[in-house]
Amino acid sequence: MSVIRLTQCPGLQNEIFIINSEKDSNLVFVKIQNFESISRNGCLMCKKKPRFLVKSSLNQEGDIQSSEEVITVLKENNCCVGKDVSALENSYLPHTDNDGGGNLDGGNGKFPGGGGDNGENDEEEEEFGPLLKFEDVMREAETRGASLPADILEAAKSIGIRKVLLLRYLELQGSVWPIGPAMKSCSMLRNRMLADPSFLFKVATEIVIDTTCATFAEVQKRGKDFWAEFELYAADMMVGVAVNVALVGLLAPYARIGQPSVSRGFIGRLQRSYGALPSSVFEAERPGCRFSLNQRIAAYFYKGVLYGFVGFGCGIIGQGIANLIMTAKRNVKKSEDDVPVPPLLKSALLWGVFLGISSNTRLQIVTGLERVVESSPVGRQFPPIAMAFTVGVRFANNVYAGMQFVDWARWSGVQ
Secondary structure (H helix, E strand, C coil): CEEEEEECCCCCCCEEEEEECCCCCCEEEEEEECCCCCEEEEEEECCCCCCCCCCHHHCCCCCCCCCHHHHHHHHHCCCEEECCCCCCCCCCCECCCCCCCCCCCCCCCCCCCCECCHHHHHHHHHHHCCEECHHHHHHHHHHCCCCCCHHHHHHHHHCCEEHHHHHHHHHHHCCCCCHHHHHHHCHHHHHHHHHCCCHHHHHHHHHHHHHHHHHHHHHHHHHHHCCCCHHHHHHHHHHHHHHHHHHHHHHCCCCCCCCCCCCCHHHHHHHHHHHCCCCCCCCCCECCECCCHHHHHHHHHHHHHHHHHHHHHHHHHHHHHHHHHHHHHHHHCCCCCCCCCCCHHHHHHHHHHHHHHHHHHHHHHHHHHHHHHHHCHHHHHCHHHHHHHHHHHHHHHHHHHHHHHHHHHHHHCCC
């Protein structure tokens, strides 16, 4: 008799004792004992791509002598094995609706939190519709004369696709230019639009508000020299657009489709750890998609690091262009009113720190507030109310951010 433990699968609490494995059988018989020492017998059904895979073919002689062979198969399915504890919470069969290797749901496709809970299935079906099999998916696509990308086809073959998400993709890929072609060619945009249909609206809102506020500030600051220094303004606006797209996109929920490709070893473990984090601190939980408090805290710092890199890179590019233009102008004509050329590296570091700390914190809160309003009964029944709230809260955030950045720039000596 061998005892194994399955870890990194939330909600697994009871012990599994493998007691028999028949040659060429498709089942492994087990004995399950909980902490009250109540025993019962059952079996694990082997599927093509289950949550974790235990086959009798691991040991053709019948008796399992070691868990090493089990370890090999389990690691292929992103589970780790130890000894002496654990396994199924409510049933003998793992819940495989949202397999991480072929998931197409409204969240990030993490491991489900426990056994096959019918309540979770009902909740997911109510939100995303029934799970369509491959034949149903192809029939729906052929009806609309649409072709599906390879990763969606793979997901349909492995576990199926929720009807609401399939219909959402088919509608979006048939949209006018540039949305339709972008949905077909850019998986990052597609996955975010599938998880949050208002994603592009939020990006556009952020760009319009930030550009409007920045333009007003630039006109006030430069006065009569605005048109003479228009190239500096244009450089700032281009960098600002790139920053806004990155800021909104990094915190947006996304649908994870297909088997993620990860490296082995330390890099692979890091990729799996990052992939298990929520997109934002306050991302909504869904059936089969649960986040611990530690994961949410880790997401805050992880997104802060990403924001910092975005800020530093855009600071180098934006301030570098501005410094080149300022230097070229002064080589042609000098003036006593010329302000000193800002230090490039110091300015880029300021942008990195500001985005990593201030922008990350503020936008995490903004994203959480939007989630509360969008998931409320009023927001669901009247989407324009949620959209109006997005405009208002992001406008307030941009106004406060502009004033705060001026203070940070003065404290750091950049301005």
